[in-house]
Each structure stands twice: as structure tokens, then as C-alpha cells.
Amino acid sequence: MAERTATIASRVGLHARPAAIFAEAAGELDLEVTIAREGEPVEEALDASSILSLMGLGAEYGTTVVLRAEGEGADAALDQLVGILETDHDAE
């Protein structure tokens, strides 16, 4: 199981546009990626490709989340997703 932590860099939190960009990227992978707030049990992790789950997570600017995935290419895939979370998409 590959695992990464990331800190939300978007000023508005993981909402709207940043959430859409992230969910879309997670959905394009051949892997099942989960997302959870740091410290929450693995079994409560949510589907990272679900925009509704992401919004329900209520992750604000500065919140740390944990991404997990299993299988071939998991490490590279998670690195890419961490990159998305740690970019301030509203500053573009």
C-alpha cells in the first residue's frame, strides 16, 4: 500500500474547482485511490475520484490529508495527486 500526505494549498479549500480538478485526475487513473483527513482510520477513507466525497470531507486551506493506493504505479500516481493538492489553483 502506497501512502502520501498532502496539505491543501488552495485558499478556498478542497472545494469547487480544486475538487473538480483533483477528482477528475483521480478518476483517470487505473487505481483505486482513497483520501482521508490525517489521523482518521483507513476504513473511513473516501473515494478520491468522487467530487461529492471530496466536498463532504470539508478540507480547508492547510488541512492535511492522507492519500492511499495499491498496485502497480501507485507511488507515481500518488506523487502526481499530491502535486495537485499542493498547488493553489485559485491563484492561477
Place this chain on the structure above:
Amino acid sequence: MSETFTGVGVSAGRVIGPVRRMPDPIAAPADGALLPEGITAEQESARLAEATRTVAAGLKERAATATGDAADVLKATALMASDKSLLKSATKLVASGTCAESAIWEAADAVATQLAALGGYMAERATDVLDVRARIVAELRGVPAPGIPDADEPFVLWAADLAPADTATLDPTRVLALVTSGGGPQSHTAIVARSLGLPAIVAAADTVALVDGDVVFVDGIDGTVVRNPGATETALAEAYASRVALPGFDGVGVLSDGHRVPLLANVGSGSDAKDAAAAGAEGVGLLRTEFCFLGRDTEPSHDEQVQAYRAVFEAFGGSKVVVRTLDAGADKPLPFLTDESEPNPALGVRGYRTDAAVPGVLERQLAAIAEAADGTDAEVWTMAPMISTPAEAAAFATLCAAAGLTTPGVMVEVPSAAVMARQVVSEVAFASIGTNDLTQYTMAADRQLGPLAEFNDPWQPAVLHLIQATCDGGAAAAGGPKPVGVCGEAAADPALAVVLVGLGVATLSMNRRALPAVAAILKRVDRTGAQRLAQLALAAGSAAEARTLVRTALPELNVFGL
């Protein structure tokens, strides 16, 4: 064969175009409705998945052609439609024997509730989830998606009536005109149409017979809709299309003989006031202070009020700003001030009357207005809504004096105040006529009721007689003549504005968007001409006759397509 439908024209303009009907809202499926007989859970799940894919694809396609924020919203909505976790929870319900419509309804409900509980921005997204849900259910049922229809060519939008949520997505470059079978001159449809400058007709009950694709001529001036228009209608639409563009308002309301009629703006917030000042308004004739109060459970603090009022005063430094004190009740209930159990709120404890029921709120508001005025050079006038008797006018003047406000006034909306205008206005410094309510009370016709729309017309000669009485009362007031203004929708109708001036109205206050049209027409008449037209309208037997007589005498209206 052409066929004519009659309604009430609420926003001028003449256009021809194809009809698109506003789809019916999606009704909730029965709670936990079961799978149809002979259908397996697998088949139903596949049907549901297919529907979500179709809705998502449709939204994605629209996102691709949209730009900016709209594109982002559509893209996010498309992702919601194809959301795996939403589909998963709905599929679980299907597996337990629920039909697809009920399953997605319930699953989306749970998500929306969760988002609403997060509050703020997320709570607003709950609406998007419910919109997506309605689209999926519409797809499952094989009915058109809810909301403003999508069409390749601009169209005439038909609806029973339009709510604020419907018009939020109304694109004025795609919609040519609005036609509703219900609603009235003060309905949301009418207000939106005027603010977007779209021709509109409301309360045209027989237009329910119109179907998608019918070609119609919409005459927002005469209040008629013609199905299968002929050469006459085509000529009228062409004349409207080639109308002379209105010159911008130069900031001075004046008749052709130099008689000044200051043109003011109705505003409801500080940013509104800035826009109105930029549009050339000579001041504020009606500051609706409800913006400070509405949607709240408790009275706003003194400092909050001072700040809100000052933002408006600063936008109009050196000019007149008429502040209307809190007008709660009827269609604007406030939990800490009004009693919602009243059987007839329009005739209930509303406007100034709430001061007797809940003393203190008005005094505190007047103190906040006085303090806000102190810091600026705006000329602040204060008036109370729903004054019915000279005693109420006198009591309000006393409250204003105690707060240090030197120019108290009354709104004339109740017929008794118009009839008793001399005595009422003698107690204060000025009066302002609220034509919307004055019309509703004179005609005993609820403003919100479509079937009574014909009564709710400020051209009703009975209303004009009461306006005349108010102006006469103001002129004969004790202590010298006192000015009478108009701050209702009537002032925004350029033809009616001429009549009002002829009746003796000193100032006109309106939506800032109406300023150029009213100013342009006032420039074409002199005071004697306006008085002559006012007499014609007073002598008419009906609103329609009054309007026709006056409009015929003002050919300039057609030049500008008004």
C-alpha cells in the same frame, strides 16, 4: 391563421421568436418506491448508471462551450452527475428493491443534507446536488430537464411563473422575451424582465396553449402575444428592432420648458447606491433599509446599521437620500418583528405599524440613521412606510426630531393617507407615494395574485385620482407647500412619468435602469402638456384607456421603442 392572447405588458419591447416552454419542476418520486414488476435489480442499476452517464455527458458538453465561472460550475456539476460514490449508494438501494428514481432521490438527499450541515460555501453546493438529482430523474422518466431550456437559437420563454431560482441562470442573449400565464406586474418575472430589458407579458392565462416551436410575436407595450404573426406584427417587430438607441442619462431631469423634475434612484444597499450614482441618479428617492434586516433572526446592531447606511450616504455626498425606515411584514416577514400567523398580512401589522407592536426597533434605527448621516454631507430625509393617519405622521415626526433627524416624511400607500393628504403632510416635511401598495389597496387586489393583475395597474384612473389628491394635499399643507414624490414602479414607466409630473409630482425615483428612458421622454414635453395628459388619464374609464390616450399623444415613445 394568427391568434392573439392578452395579458399585462410589464416590460416594453416587440419581438418575434419561437416558444420554448419552461419544463415542469421534477416531482419527488414516492419514498422507497419498488422496482417495477419483471425488472431485475441488475437491469434497474444499469438503467440508472446509463442515465447518470447521459446527464454527465450533456453537462460536460455545455461546460465545453461555456467560459469562466459558468464553465467551472458546469464541469463540477457534470462530475457530480457521474459521481461514483453517489451511484454506489443509489445502486445499493436498488439492490434492496427500490426503483432507480427513488434510489437516486434518496442517495442525493443524504449527500445534500451532509453538505448543508457543513454550512457556508458547501451548503450552497447542496443546491447543485439537488439540481443534478432532478436532471437524472428527468432522464430516467424521459422528460425534459428542469430549468431554463437549452436551445440553439434565441427563444421566447414561456412559464406559468418564474421564481428567483429559475431566473438566476437566465441568459438575456438567448432569451428574447418572457411570457407567463400567471404572475402580476410586481411579480418576480416582471422585475427581472425590466432589469434585463427583456419584453415581458404576465398574467396571459390562455398562453398555456402555446407549445414548443410555436412562432409568436410578443408585444410588451400592448400586452399581447400573437401566435403565427403576420405582416403587421413583423413590421412592428422590425420597427422595434430599428429603434433609436436611448441617450444615456446626463444627470438632470428636466421638461422641455426647463421645469426641473429631479430623477432619483431606488436602492437597497451600498453597492446598489454606487451603481445608481454612476448611472447619473440625482439622489436616492427610496433607500430600502430591509437589506440590513432581512434573513436575520435578530435585530442588527447599532454599529452594523450605521455602517450600512453610511455606505449609501457616501455614494451620494451632497445629494438627497430619502431613507425609508424598516418596512417589515406582509411579503417581507421578520422573525423578531412580525407575526406570521396573521390571516391577512397585507392588511396586518406591517411597516410603521410594527412600532406599536414591538417598540424600540424603530427608535434604534432612527438613531443609527442619524449617526450615519452625521459623518457625511448627504442631505438625509427619513420617511415611514404604511402611514394611515395624521396622528401616525405626527408621532413619526416626533421620533425623528428626538433622533436629531430634521426632515421627516411619510409614504403614501394607504388610500386614507391620500384622501387625508393635507392633514397628514401638514405634520411632516414631505410625502412619497408608493404606487405599488397604493394600487393594491385602492383596488383591493393582492399584488401577488395573477388573476387580479389587471387591477394591479398603476394606470388605474382611481389610483391617479389619489395621486392627484396627495399632490393637492401637499400643496395646501399647513406651513406652506410640501413636496410629493413617487418612488414606485410607476415612476419607471416613461409615459406614466409624464402623467405623474402633470398631476403635480415633484420628484421621481426608480430603478436606475429606467433613468435614461424616463429622462428622454420628459425632455419632450412641457409642464402644460404634462398637465393636459394628466387630465386625459384622470378622465379615462379604465387603465387601458388611460394608457392608450397618453401613449397616442406621445409618439416619441415609439421612436425609442418604449
